[in-house]
Amino acid sequence: MNFSIGTDPEFILTDIDYTPKSSIGILKHKNKAVQGSKNKIYYDNVLAEVNITPSFTKEEFLKNIKYSLNNLVKLIKPLKISKDSFAVFSRSELNHKDAFEFGCEREYCAYDLDTHQSFALGDARFAGGHVHIGIDIKNQEEQVMLVRMLDLFLGLSLISIDDSKNCCKRRSYFGKFGRYRKTSYGIEYRTPSNFWLFYPSSIELVYDIVEFVIDFVKKEKHFNFWKIDYDKLNSDEFWNNGGDPSTCHDCFGYDANFLKKITKKEELELNSDIIQIINFNMPKKILRKIEEIKDNKTSWDFI
DSSP: OOOOEEEEEOOOOOOOOOOOEEBHHHHHHOOOOOOOSSSEEEEETEEEEEEEEEEESSSHHHHHHHHHHHHHHHHHHHEEEESSSSSEGGGGGOGGHHHHGGOOOOEEEEETTTTOOOOOBEEEEOOOOOOOEEOOOOOOHHHHHHHHIIIIIIHHHHHHHOOOOHHHHHHHHHTTTTTEEOSSSSSOOOOOSSSSGOOHHHHHHHHHHHHHHHHHHHGGGGGTEEOHHHHHHOOOOOOOOOOOOGGEEEEEOOOSHHHHHHOOHHHHHTTTHHHHHHHHHHHHHHHHHHHHHHHOOOOOOOO
């Protein structure tokens, strides 16, 4: 299957006492970023960000991430990369104008089909592990369905294996399900935290599930769960009367509202209907990998 996959994770830096530290002054601004053959590293707000070159195979994806994180570790010494996706910074660490500079691009929601603006939350910062997918998308409906199926299969799978400290706090503010940005090459899926980048096994899992979801959507299997009222969408009367396009999308196969609200893996474990749908549709080898990761996660040896 022809697609590319990349990521631009953010990381919280800490000192030896696990105190969150600003990356401003440790790393360069985006406009003067350290440019490697497989990445670009710079500060974004007070976090460290790594733009990792898109990959076309699982092996390349794993190699590019390993190379990039290794470079980051070397650049930030003696500081460390925290495995947490949430931290509250002291005011002294936020004493720079760039510490209050936030991304201005709005993101889309695959459920209300509207745009949403990112916002600041005082002294708290959140680290994302967004997934960039390069693929030909034939129309807006296919794009939205791709994100919804990523939620169902990738987003929920990552929740099930994420035992990082404070992971629920990020999901309460950022990383909500259904969030994405449109790109010239496909989409940026913005729901995941950076958790999955610390473990080779979860990186491979992300690749496998993305590959599965793309095939799932290209074969239009999402219509086993969703239906779209194209008559309404193509009606001038509907639009002239201020029609809301989200009302033309109906999820009959599972509880989409559950996905929009979930923050804890315990909530997923209690939803047997959703688990049954995932287990029925996802390849057995991917399901086995998820269980293996739950039982044993081995992080990169250089972090």
